[in-house]
Amino acid sequence: MAAGGAAGPGGTVRGPNGPAPAAGAVERQPDRAADRGTRCRDDGAGRAGAGAGPGCAGDPAADRARGDLSVAGVVDAECLGGGGDPPGRGAGGAMARFVITGTGTDVGKTVFAAGLCGMTGAAYWKPVQSGLAGNVPNAALTGDAPGQHSACTGRTPTTRAALTDVAQPGSDRAEVEQLSGAPTHPEAVMLREPLSPHRAAELEGVEIDAEALTPPPGARLVIEGAGGVLVPLTRQILFADLFARWQIPVVLVCATGLGTISHSLSAIEALRARGVPIHGVAFAGDPNGDNMATIGQIGRVRVLGRLPHLARLDRAALAQAMRDNFRAEDFA
Ligand SMILES: Nc1ncnc2c1ncn2[C@@H]1O[C@H](COP(=O)(O)OP(=O)(O)OP(=O)(O)O)[C@@H](O)[C@H]1O
Ligand SMILES: C[C@H](N)[C@@H](CCCCCC(=O)O)NC(=O)O
Numbered sequence: 529m530a531a532g533g534a535a536g537p538g539g540t541v542r543g544p545n546g547p548a549p550a551a552g553a554v555e556r557q558p559d560r561a562a563d564r565g566t567r568c569r570d571d572g573a574g575r576a577g578a579g580a581g582p583g584c585a586g587d588p589a590a591d592r593a594r595g596d597l598s599v600a601g602v603v604d605a606e607c608l609g610g611g612g613d614p615p616g617r618g619a620g621g622a623m624a625r626f627v628i629t630g631t632g633t634d635v636g637k638t639v640f641a642a643g644l645c646g647m648t649g650a651a652y653w654k655p656v657q658s659g660l661a662g663n664v665p666n667a668a669l670t671g672d673a674p675g676q677h678s679a680c681t682g683r684t685p686t687t688r689a690a691l692t693d694v695a696q697p698g699s700d701r702a703e704v705e706q707l708s709g710a711p712t713h714p715e716a717v718m719l720r721e722p723l724s725p726h727r728a729a730e731l732e733g734v735e736i737d738a739e740a741l742t743p744p745p746g747a748r749l750v751i752e753g754a755g756g757v758l759v760p761l762t763r764q765i766l767f768a769d770l771f772a773r774w775q776i777p778v779v780l781v782c783a784t785g786l787g788t789i790s791h792s793l794s795a796i797e798a799l800r801a802r803g804v805p806i807h808g809v810a811f812a813g814d815p816n817g818d819n820m821a822t823i824g825q826i827g828r829v830r831v832l833g834r835l836p837h838l839a840r841l842d843r844a845a846l847a848q849a850m851r852d853n854f855r856a857e858d859f860a
């Protein structure tokens with residue numbers, strides 16, 4: 529069975545209030561820093577100097593908007609002459625399409641994607657979802673042979689979940705609808721086991737046709753990958769390869785705590801090696817100004833903000849946290 533294609537049956541998009549309008553196409557984006565004229569001077573001490581433009585450390589409004597970033601002296605890529613990757617803004621500001629990827633699974637991509645959809649009015653699409661049988665990784669399910677897998681799960685290998693215009697409980701799509709009310713596109717591929725898509729697909733006898741995975745139309749779109757940047761879709765094609773083909777700017781969601789520097793810089797290198805445009809990094813987790821600054825500086829990426837852990841995660845709290853910690857104009 530081959531699986532793939534744009535946004536499921538008919539390329540439809542649904543929200544709580546019914547189908548949303550769809551228009552537009554993917555296009556390569558011009559340089560945003562030049563567009564905004566916001567490159568900043570670095571004073572040599574890792575902090576933007578006087579005259580820093582909006583969006584750079586040293587700009588009081590930007591610092592306020594980014595919460596603790598200014599405290600640690602974060603210098604974003606624009607300030608260091610980095611951040612030269614193509615941005616998420618198209619000619620005339622008409623297009624705002626972003627891929628949300630991350631350093632790994634469970635880093636907070638779906639929650640950030642929901643927040644971004646809520647903040648910008650974008651629609652959401654997750655092309656490939658694995659783990660509908662329970663989004664909890666289970667080492668016992670990673671056996672090589674389908675027979676072993678079957679024995680571990682105590683049932684015969686599943687068939688691919690039916691594509692539906694209604695978000696499936698437990699899917700990232702359902703979580704985004706709940707947390708944002710955004711219109712969502714059906715997944716192109718849904719797989720039951722909480723495994724890398726290539727393996728979940730093999731266990732179900734599904735052949736993922738990566739060539740056929742084409743983003744749905746729409747000027748405002750947030751696309752979420754599965755797991756981290758080098759997760760295999762098939763044994764030949766990784767998510768980063770797909771992003772390179774699409775040339776849609778990615779936002780890399782990174783943790784803030786110990787271990788994130790190497791994970792984040794590795795992901796950035798992998799994306800750059802494939803020519804994937806990086807829009808910036810969105811952090812998720814507790815404050816850690818130096819980790820964020822270090823990743824921004826060494827990775828030459830724009831630091832877009834940090835989404836804190838929310839004790840009560842609901843639509844209102846997420847919308848408020850996005851307003852407090854990110855700037856909508858950075859995603860315009
Ligand atoms: N800011 C936050 N506040 C509270 N809980 C959060 C926050 N961000 C993420 N979580 C929780 O952490 C878990 C993992 O987050 P999330 O589902 O967004 O990860 P993910 O990167 O999308 O993973 P996957 O690779 O499976 O798509 C979820 O239970 C989610 O509700
Ligand atoms: C099961 C997870 N939740 C996720 C897939 C994560 C794959 C991680 C593979 C790896 O890096 O080892 N699926 C998904 O986002 O649809």
Ligand SMILES: [Mg+2]
Nearest residue numbers: 637638700752
């Ligand atoms: Mg997710």
